[in-house]
Amino acid sequence: MDRLEIQTTQNVAIRNNIASIGDRIGSQIIDAIIQFIYLMLVISLSSFIGYASNGEFIYVGLIIMLLPIFFYHLLCEWFLNGQSLGKKALKIKVVKLDGSVPTIGSYLLRWLFRFIDVSLFNGIVAIVTIAINGKGQRLGDIVAGTTVVKLQNNVNLRNTVFMQIPDDYQATFQEVRFLEDEDIETIKEVLRALKRNPDTKTFLHAENAKKAIEAKMGVDSDLNAREFLITVIKDYNFIHREVAENL
Numbered sequence: 001m002d003r004l005e006i007q008t009t010q011n012v013a014i015r016n017n018i019a020s021i022g023d024r025i026g027s028q029i030i031d032a033i034i035q036f037i038y039l040m041l042v043i044s045l046s047s048f049i050g051y052a053s054n055g056e057f058i059y060v061g062l063i064i065m066l067l068p069i070f071f072y073h074l075l076c077e078w079f080l081n082g083q084s085l086g087k088k089a090l091k092i093k094v095v096k097l098d099g100s101v102p103t104i105g106s107y108l109l110r111w112l113f114r115f116i117d118v119s120l121f122n123g124i125v126a127i128v129t130i131a132i133n134g135k136g137q138r139l140g141d142i143v144a145g146t147t148v149v150k151l152q153n154n155v156n157l158r159n160t161v162f163m164q165i166p167d168d169y170q171a172t173f174q175e176v177r178f179l180e181d182e183d184i185e186t187i188k189e190v191l192r193a194l195k196r197n198p199d200t201k202t203f204l205h206a207e208n209a210k211k212a213i214e215a216k217m218g219v220d221s222d223l224n225a226r227e228f229l230i231t232v233i234k235d236y237n238f239i240h241r242e243v244a245e246n247l
Contacts, residue, residue, distance in 0.1 A: 017150040018136035019092040021127055024148060027086030028123070031076075034085055035069050042066060074111035078104055091151040097135070098145065106144040113140030171235040175217035183213065184236055187229045194226060 042065045068075065076084040082094035082102055094110065096102050117126035117138045126138040136147045190209045193202045206225035213232060214220060221228050 019090075019148040019150050021130055023090050023092050023150065024130070025123070025127075027084065027090045027092060028118070030086030030089050031072065031084050035072055039066075039069060071111075073114060074107055077102075077107045077110070082107075087148070092148050093151055094141075094146050095149050096146055102144070102146055106146055109144035110140035110146060113138070113143055116140075169234070169238055171238050172231050173217060173219055173221075173235050174239070175219050176232055176235045176239055178217050179213070179232070179236060183216065184233060187213065187233055191226070191229055191233075 042062070046062045046065065073084055076087075077094055080088065083092070087093060094102055094107070096106065117123070117129070117140055129138045129142070130136055133142070135141075136149070141147050187209060190202075190206050194206055196202075203225070206229065210221075210225040210228050213229070217232075223231060
């Protein structure tokens with residue numbers, strides 16, 4: 001599986017697996033099935049309404065009810081943070097190549113070029129472009145500056161703990177509740193880089209990561225970058241362990 005290195009605005013390199021063509025085709029099939037089921041429901045409902053109302057306003061209502069199918073991918077990616085229902089099922093996601101969060105403009109460009117990439121030529125243009133591009137991009141992705149990556153397994157206690165947390169452990173930063181799994185993955189990458197190659201460059205990346213995490217949490221810590229990032233991971237695991245135990 002090809003890997004893509006994304007350089008974030010905090011100058012932190014995040015490595016992601018590029019979603020395979022098979023994953024993307026699979027997500028398209030799932031999305032098509034969902035759209036087809038919705039279409040059948042709309043047709044059935046329209047027939048019933050048309051029969052009950054002697055056909056009055058049925059065409060206007062039908063057009064309105066079909067709009068979600070037309071805008072399906074745009075709406076899903078906008079409201080579901082870069083994922084359609086098919087992408088969610090296969091754990092793939094639209095991301096920006098510069099590490100920033102895709103904007104509605106990015107999703108709109110991808111959606112507009114979908115008619116060339118996917119609809120007009122039955123996906124052939126998309127498949128060929130993705131295969132030769134090297135970054136998992138179809139034409140819409142190239143224009144929008146995005147790609148589609150395979151998500152890591154959800155962060156949980158087992159795969160985020162770098163050291164054992166004692167039973168009587170108390171969190172230092174309750175503000176870790178403001179963090180997301182992607183933030184923890186970024187921290188893990190920074191700490192791995194520090195362990196592999198503790199030079200000036202990686203220490204600078206760690207300092208930048210610390211500043212970014214402090215800003216998101218709304219804290220100002222006197223701990224050095226490495227100690228702060230490790231503490232954040234331990235606190236994150238502790239907080240989520242508490243939540244899991246209370247479910």
